[in-house]
Amino acid sequence: MTTGWHEAADAVRLEAVRKxxxxxxxxLDGVSIAFPRGGFTAVMGPSGSGKSTFLHCAAGLDRPTSGRVVxxxxxxxxxxxxxxxxxRRDRVGFVFQAxxxxxxxxxxxxxVLPLQLAGKRPDKRLVARILTHVGLDGRRKHLPGQLSGGQQQRVAIARALITSPAVLFADEPTGALDTRTAAEVLGLLRDSVRSSGQTVIMVTHDPVAASxxxxxxxxxxxxxxxxxxxPTAEAVAERLTHLGAWGRVAA
Known part of the structure; x- marks a missing residue:
């Protein structure tokens, strides 16, 4: 069993998690894995491989049948x-396809909604800094209906970052976006990891997103x-092809 010091070094750790x-x-069939702080990890697999269940258990949205999540x-x-x-409210951020x-x-x-729900007063400088970080400083008074899909997803990312979460979970965050906009949003997530040490765990089916x-x-x-x-998109796509074949043979 790992000691507390090692667990503190990880943003998320799953030990023999079964669901x-x-x-x-x-x-999920006995999953053990650790995600270090300040990393950007993509989680991939064929349809039915357990990706969504994995994210839900890791984020504390669902309870494992057995095993341990830290x-x-x-x-x-x-x-x-x-x-x-x-x-979840204080230490976890979520970005979804919708x-x-x-x-x-x-x-x-x-x-600022997550802060208000937690009864905290928003720090105006922090709000301004995050809106600038996501490229929306000039849009702060706009309504969602006045924004493009990519801009709306940037708002969702800013909302997820406002509480300075220990980990940000993204579930198919670019699924509703065109290729160029998706690349901009993924670049933003990567920049959050590079510039502020954010930890991002992203479920995706897209090899380009995973790259x-x-x-x-x-x-x-x-x-x-x-x-x-x-990862490169090509290497990810090749590995996925083999996983799909392996899954069919195992079934």
Whole structure:
């Protein structure tokens, strides 16, 4: 068993995590992996490989059937829903394929919403700095409906960063964007890792998106099926092809 010091060095650690749904449906089958602070990791795998379940368990949105998840040094095992809700609110950021912005609120109001929900007063300088970081300083009074899809996703990223989370989880963040806009959004996530030491874990099916990450973790049949450092889109696509074939043979 790892010591507390090593766990503190990791943003997220999963130890022998298993997740079953109903009778005999195993989504995760003994997954053990650690994500260091200040890294950008993509999680990939064939359809049904357990990617979404992996993200939900790692982020404390779902409880493993067995095993252990340590998030920002906090062991989630046995914690009640109130504790987990507060931990997610304070220490976790989320970006989804759907932007999930409130249409009646301005860009700035959407961004500071997590702080207000937590009963905290927004720091105007921090808000300005994050809006500048995501390239929306001149749009702070706009409503989401006045923005492009890429700009709306930038608002979602700013909202996820405003609480200075220990880890930002992104689930297919570029799925609704065109290729050029997707590259801009992924570059922004990568810059957040480089400039402020943010930890990003991104689930994606897109080899090009994965190539923006520092490394890629592959899942197949609910198990870790390898890692790839300094990925290129071509290397990721090739590995995915083999994973798909391996999954069909195993099935």
């Amino acid at each position: 079953e749904y109903g009778k005999g449906v195993v989504a 998030l920002d040094g906090q062991d989630l095992d046995g914690k009640n829903e109130t504790y987990l809700t507060k931990l 932007f999930n912005l409130l249409p009646a609120l301005t860009v700035e109001q959407n961004v 923006f990450a520092d490394d890629v973790v592959f899942l197949a049949d609910g198990r870790i099926a390898g890692r790839l450092a300094r």
